[in-house]
Amino acid sequence: MTLFLAGCGKPFLSTLQPVGEVADMQKSLILLSSAIMILVVVVVSIIFVYVVVKFRQRDGEEERIPKQVEGSHKLEITWTVIPILLLLILAVPTVSYTFQLADVKEMEKEETDALVVNVTAHLYWWEFEYPNQEVVTSQDLYVPTDEKIYFNLKASDVKHSFWIPSAGGKMDTNTDNENKFWLEFDSKRVGQAPEELFYGKCAELCGPSHALMDFKVKTLPRDEFDQWIENMKNAEPTAETELAQAGEEIFEQSCITCHAVSADQKGVAPNLTNFGNRQMVAGHKANTPENLADWLEDPETFKPGNKMTGAYDELKPNEIEALVEYLSGLKVE
Numbered sequence: 136m137t138l139f140l141a142g143c144g145k146p147f148l149s150t151l152q153p154v155g156e157v158a159d160m161q162k163s164l165i166l167l168s169s170a171i172m173i174l175v176v177v178v179v180s181i182i183f184v185y186v187v188v189k190f191r192q193r194d195g196e197e198e199r200i201p202k203q204v205e206g207s208h209k210l211e212i213t214w215t216v217i218p219i220l221l222l223l224i225l226a227v228p229t230v231s232y233t234f235q236l237a238d239v240k241e242m243e244k245e246e247t248d249a250l251v252v253n254v255t256a257h258l259y260w261w262e263f264e265y266p267n268q269e270v271v272t273s274q275d276l277y278v279p280t281d282e283k284i285y286f287n288l289k290a291s292d293v294k295h296s297f298w299i300p301s302a303g304g305k306m307d308t309n310t311d312n313e314n315k316f317w318l319e320f321d322s323k324r325v326g327q328a329p330e331e332l333f334y335g336k337c338a339e340l341c342g343p344s345h346a347l348m349d350f351k352v353k354t355l356p357r358d359e360f361d362q363w364i365e366n367m368k369n370a371e372p373t374a375e376t377e378l379a380q381a382g383e384e385i386f387e388q389s390c391i392t393c394h395a396v397s398a399d400q401k402g403v404a405p406n407l408t409n410f411g412n413r414q415m416v417a418g419h420k421a422n423t424p425e426n427l428a429d430w431l432e433d434p435e436t437f438k439p440g441n442k443m444t445g446a447y448d449e450l451k452p453n454e455i456e457a458l459v460e461y462l463s464g465l466k467v468e
């Protein structure tokens with residue numbers, strides 16, 4: 136079963152197709168521990184079958200009792216020492232990797248060139264802040280390749296867990312402390328995923344829409360990443376058509392209290408500066424005008440338990456059309 140299921144892995148979300156150093160280390164631990172477990176199961180099964188066959192009760196020998204070995208020092212020592220050795224083989228790389236993966240000295244320096252991302256998990260969406268660049272985005276995380284990206288993880292409401300299966304993790308996001316770790320994406324391997332785009336997940340059951348609490352990770356070469364940051368900083372909401380302008384008006388009345396459309400603001404709802412570039416609507420369905428209209432019309436059916444339901448008066452079809460036009464135009468190249 137495990138072998139068959141392992142075949143289902145997709146290159147953009149498989150722990151078994153690592154895309155960077157952290158994922159490599161974690162995969163090697165998975166393989167090492169699986170190998171040790173398989174070895175133990177195989178050896179124990181062989182001994183079990185051998186003993187059942189060899190010492191079974193045979194016809195005419197009902198009274199015969201084999202030699203008793205209870206309290207044998209040799210056997211007791213053998214089956215105590217072997218597990219200790221196996222655990223040591225597993226413990227040495229595990230402890231060593233644990234320290235390497237928790238090494239975040241670089242991000243804690245006063246002045247650092249390292250890329251830091253503050254991740255805040257909310258019911259049921261993700262906020263990504265680049266504190267040194269003063270840029271905020273949501274749902275789609277942008278990262279440069281070939282360098283360590285340091286994450287500060289926290290949650291605003293309940294416990295969630297941050298996981299990018301191909302790159303590493305998972306690590307809990309808590310409400311009362313910050314967890315820190317780093318990940319790395321190897322430029323030679325990001326091509327394994329279509330559009331160099333990876334999937335991220337919430338890995339801690341957090342409520343009715345937990346399974347829909349997904350995000351995307353877009354990997355870019357460093358210079359394109361810098362350009363993206365620059366473009367985000369300069370982005371201004373535009374409404375070119377008349378329909379989009381009508382949408383902007385509604386947005387400023389009903390939505391702006393929660394949603395920001397400039398990249399320097401955090402908030403109680405996803406920052407929409409580059410919503411038009413997003414892969415998904417609310418992290419759940421493809422970002423098409425139809426799905427966006429469904430979401431605005433009835434958020435509750437789209438994503439049960441979400442924190443937008445009931446936050447604005449019911450929208451008329453023409454208002455939804457205008458909002459869809461406006462929101463789809465919020466793009467940062």
Ligand code: HEC
Pocket residue numbers: 258259260273274386389390391392393394403404405410413415416417418431438441442443446447458462
């Ligand atoms: C109570 C504050 C609040 C108000 C008011 C509000 N929203 Fe939201 N909105 C949210 C939250 C919270 C989410 C995240 C929901 C989720 O994914 O679970 C969200 C998500 C969205 C998304 C999806 C964002 C993404 O990155 O996928 C869009 C689009 C959106 N809202 C549009 C609107 C529009 C248009 C209005 C006004 C008509 C509006 N919102 C009013 C809180 C609000």
Ligand SMILES: [Cu+2]
Pocket residue numbers: 295296337338339340341342345346348
């Ligand atoms: Cu969750």
